[in-house]
Amino acid sequence: MRDIFTAELAALGEDLAAMSRLVESAIASAGTALLEADLALAETVIADDHTIDAVERDLDERCVALLAQQQPVAGDLRQVVSALRMSASLERMGDLARHVAEVARLRYPDKALPEPVTDLFRQMHDGAVRVSQEVTTVLETKDLELAGAIERDDDLLDTLHAQTFTAVLGEGGAPLTPQQTVDITLCGRYYERFGDHGVSVARRVVYLVTGDFADDRGTL
Amino acid sequence: MRDIFTAELAALGEDLAAMSRLVESAIASAGTALLEADLALAETVIADDHTIDAVERDLDERCVALLAQQQPVAGDLRQVVSALRMSASLERMGDLARHVAEVARLRYPDKALPEPVTDLFRQMHDGAVRVSQEVTTVLETKDLELAGAIERDDDLLDTLHAQTFTAVLGEGGAPLTPQQTVDITLCGRYYERFGDHGVSVARRVVYLVTGDFADDRGTL
Numbered sequence: 001m002r003d004i005f006t007a008e009l010a011a012l013g014e015d016l017a018a019m020s021r022l023v024e025s026a027i028a029s030a031g032t033a034l035l036e037a038d039l040a041l042a043e044t045v046i047a048d049d050h051t052i053d054a055v056e057r058d059l060d061e062r063c064v065a066l067l068a069q070q071q072p073v074a075g076d077l078r079q080v081v082s083a084l085r086m087s088a089s090l091e092r093m094g095d096l097a098r099h100v101a102e103v104a105r106l107r108y109p110d111k112a113l114p115e116p117v118t119d120l121f122r123q124m125h126d127g128a129v130r131v132s133q134e135v136t137t138v139l140e141t142k143d144l145e146l147a148g149a150i151e152r153d154d155d156l157l158d159t160l161h162a163q164t165f166t167a168v169l170g171e172g173g174a175p176l177t178p179q180q181t182v183d184i185t186l187c188g189r190y191y192e193r194f195g196d197h198g199v200s201v202a203r204r205v206v207y208l209v210t211g212d213f214a215d216d217r218g219t220l
Numbered sequence: 221m222r223d224i225f226t227a228e229l230a231a232l233g234e235d236l237a238a239m240s241r242l243v244e245s246a247i248a249s250a251g252t253a254l255l256e257a258d259l260a261l262a263e264t265v266i267a268d269d270h271t272i273d274a275v276e277r278d279l280d281e282r283c284v285a286l287l288a289q290q291q292p293v294a295g296d297l298r299q300v301v302s303a304l305r306m307s308a309s310l311e312r313m314g315d316l317a318r319h320v321a322e323v324a325r326l327r328y329p330d331k332a333l334p335e336p337v338t339d340l341f342r343q344m345h346d347g348a349v350r351v352s353q354e355v356t357t358v359l360e361t362k363d364l365e366l367a368g369a370i371e372r373d374d375d376l377l378d379t380l381h382a383q384t385f386t387a388v389l390g391e392g393g394a395p396l397t398p399q400q401t402v403d404i405t406l407c408g409r410y411y412e413r414f415g416d417h418g419v420s421v422a423r424r425v426v427y428l429v430t431g432d433f434a435d436d437r438g439t440l
Binding site: 064067068071073074077078081084085088165168169176178179181182185186189 | 284385389399409
């Protein structure tokens with residue numbers, strides 16, 4: 001029983017990392033679609049999101065089956081419940097990548113973002129791609145230093161998110177259309193939430209390794 | 221053991237309903253704060269959100285303790301895992317109410333919403349309050365007809381959310397300031413997400429009662 005459980009748990013961990021790689025690909029393509037008005041890439045992200053959803057369903061069913069069949073306690077139980085939570089966060093990160101791609105698709109053949117905020121969103125894109133890559137690696141390696149890097153990249157996304165408001169509200173510069181203001185507001189929010197979910201996954205990994213949970217959102 | 225489990229499960233159900241009543245109160249006050257520029261009410265919602273977070277932590281710990289100590293299977297296991305999921309949705313609904321209150325607080329003493337969209341947001345407010353009341357009742361009574369009402373109110377919130385874009389982008393009428401456009405965009409999104417989470421709770425109740433899950437998001 002113990003061997004089966006250990007093997008199943010290892011498989012869950014590998015599949016979470018694989019799910020995270022799908023999220024990496026989604027956010028990287030979504031950002032490129034947004035910045036370059038690349039319709040084909042946007043449509044790929046939108047079409048592929050169901051794959052991430054399917055992985056979440058599969059992981060969840062396996063977690064529940066593990067709970068039922070192996071009846072884990074203590075640290076083992078914590079790992080299975082954490083896997084349930086992490087798959088929910090990764091699924092949501094996939095949704096947010098899809099939302100970014102949807103904005104790109106809606107504005108095609110135009111670029112959704114006007115030139116003055118392009119650099120800002122390129123930085124958000126880079127930050128979000130880094131978060132997703134770091135999430136994959138922390139899931140694979142349990143390297144807690146990377147968890148710190150995710151927190152820092154999330155802080156950067158929060159700072160950049162605040163700058164989107166400055167850009168939208170700022171005096172001077174060419175005035176934005178209401179549509180541009182809406183798109184900047186929503187895309188900024190999507191990237192900010194993407195970082196939050198990345199941090200949430202990282203904190204669960206830290207908790208599983210150290211027993212410390214880094215914020216006040218509870219222990220599982 | 222069985223009696224203890226049944227009693228614990230009943231207590232979990234009651235506490236989820238109590239948590240939902242806190243969310244009801246939060247969204248009702250947040251919407252009034254937004255529509256009336258009521259600073260005190262906004263600050264109450266913001267300050268009280270930690271109570272909802274604390275209930276989530278407590279519920280989660282009890283769910284995990286139940287899994288460890290009672291090792292439920294089949295329908296019992298499904299109920300405990302569903303409780304974990306429902307408390308996460310309710311916690312998120314509390315966050316969204318807080319976000320609405322934060323917009324009200326940031327714009328005080330002004331009203332965040334300009335007059336032309338006041339009626340639209342009053343309808344969103346009414347819809348969100350209804351969703352939260354229906355969620356409480358469905359948790360208390362397991363009345364599946366109410367689950368249908370939640371789906372319909374969520375559809376209404378989606379329709380109203382689409383109308384916020386029309387209002388922001390529409391020709392004619394007084395032009396909005398960029399800040400108003402941002403606030404309308406974000407508040408519309410908060411209400412739309414609030415409805416989604418309400419539906420998520422309702423579908424889990426339906427699933428627990430009937431075994432049918434109403435969308436493709438998996439079974440637990």
